[in-house]
Amino acid sequence: MSEPLLRVKGLRTEIPGGPGSVVAVDDLSFDIHQGEILGIVGESGSGKSMTALSIMGLVAPAGRVTAKRMEFDGWDLTGLDEAAMRRLRGREMAMIFQDPMTSLNPVLSIGFQLIEQLRWRLGLSRRQARRQAVELLGRVGISGAERRLDDYPHQFSGGMRQRVSIAMAISCEPKLLIADEATTALDVTIQAQITDLIMRLCEESGMSVMWISHDLGVVAGLCDRVNVMYAGRLAESADAMSLYAHSRHGYTRGLMKSVPRIDRRRQRLEAIAGRPPSLIDLPKTCPFEPRCAYSTPECGAKPAPRRNFGENHIAYCWADLPAEEGVE
């Protein structure tokens, strides 16, 4: 197998302060290969966004990121200084956020913002950059791009703004695109348009994507592989088919059972009791144990083992989960 584009080993992100430091990400390891779409699923506070920010080098100075290894396309991210990081960011790895209104500058036209970045990062002339900007907006499906270049962010609708930020993110043809809840704020019909766009861009350019979302449905359709996170730790990681067919972690299973789905109507949702733990001074044992419907005596006593289920499926869980109930 070829070298992965991104290799993360033992990532730990700590935010000091208050009564104790918050460990937002703890001992996280995963790879992203070229052209792959990796989904990251979990609830708020599970460490999804902090993982993304840690990779992008955007956590300092508020927090401390350490890792045994963090390599991206031959670069050792743990040893890079801010200047080198800045050269990678935007050019080699780019990010889109949930709310494009806060990630775009409201007092500059979107043309200015796109062109500025093309000139600065790729060294294009004003005219070349403008031509490229028009082409980019066309690629993400904004009609009348030439005319809209001089519009300001507030003149665009939410879906259009998200397209603009995608255009901006892919402008330098990054090898890795990190999308943090990129379609969460959008209407379902617009969401379908955006995920289609992301898939097309991956196929066209071989870009890799880290797709952060809490929506199990969108992830099922878009992602090749999925990491499920809970309380800053990796709970389960598997290729999408295997994960949805037979989840092996109590938390993943609980999540799947608690969402209403139109293809399997049920009288009652099986909610997960309780709520996520505080990230200060978590025990070494499974953080989901108090809420888990499948917990065993070992769960509260010893840290959960890393178990392999087939080639591409791992879970940190003591319990042996039955095959999914209710599957036709």
Added chain:
Amino acid sequence: MIDEPLLRVDDLSVTFHRPPLRPFGKPSTVRAVDGVSFTLARGETLGLVGESGCGKSTTGNALVQLIEPSGGRIMLDGDDISSFRSREDRLKARRRGQMIFQDAYASLDPRMTIEDILQEPMRIHALGNRQERSRRIQELLDQVGLAQSFRKRYPHEMSGGQLQRIGIARALAVEPDFIVCDEPVSALDVSIQAQIINLLEDLQAELKIALIFISHDLSVVQHISHRIAVMYLGRIVEQAPADTLYDAPRHPYTKALLSAISVPDPVRERENRKNRILLHGEAASPDAIPTGCRFRSRCPIAGECCATMDPALAPLPVDSHHDIACVRVLSGEAN
């Protein structure tokens, strides 16, 4: 004899006026809700779905008198509450229709304890004496599954799910006939969402309260609703019992909306992706509603007649409980 529904909304419209964009310009009007009619039976859940800007929240706000309708009638048990002018009448109608909001934290006064928050509606509507109210608070906390120790807490000491339980308890405090739930679970994590949905279902079964459930999440609406109305640009375009709507949608907008729902199943999801009806463009703005059918600019089956005829909501010939607003489908020209 057919029971008179609890709530009958007739041709409701809500118009907002906007000041001119530039000096000496014309003020513009936004028709956020433009002729909406529906009924709500006792103990029933009606889901209101649609994309942002379709007028679903405005409709909900008008039902609980948070917004003054600019036309139409809202009949509660035969009385037109939108025509009520006196303070007493309006207060009386308000007690019968309560509301739960999306952002529970923002809807609770941060300087009041939970006890005060739950007591306030009872005080406003002059229900019971001090002791009775205290007993009622105890009962309410039990009903929404919170311990009595929450009485003395403040909203900032509680999690999102707990706050939404308080929002529900506050709505229940005055024993309303119906509750408008405006995106009550959208801000919550998936595992907590299920807890709140189950709670709403239990309370409805126990107390026989009618619910208007407003959400953009079609899977959630399908799960909780008996009947569903789909809104587009200030109008209801299709209305049917939940299962009928999801199994046999007839309006092209509903079809597109349903095909865009994703299910947590990669095999099916990849299959769906191929058959997905991708709508082009976005909804027109409610301050410039197009002539004829308002969906026609994005409609895959729009014909010539759609540019001139503004379709009214009418029952399908084959099913009198299934209403749609589409000239072409109703005339049998298209499916």
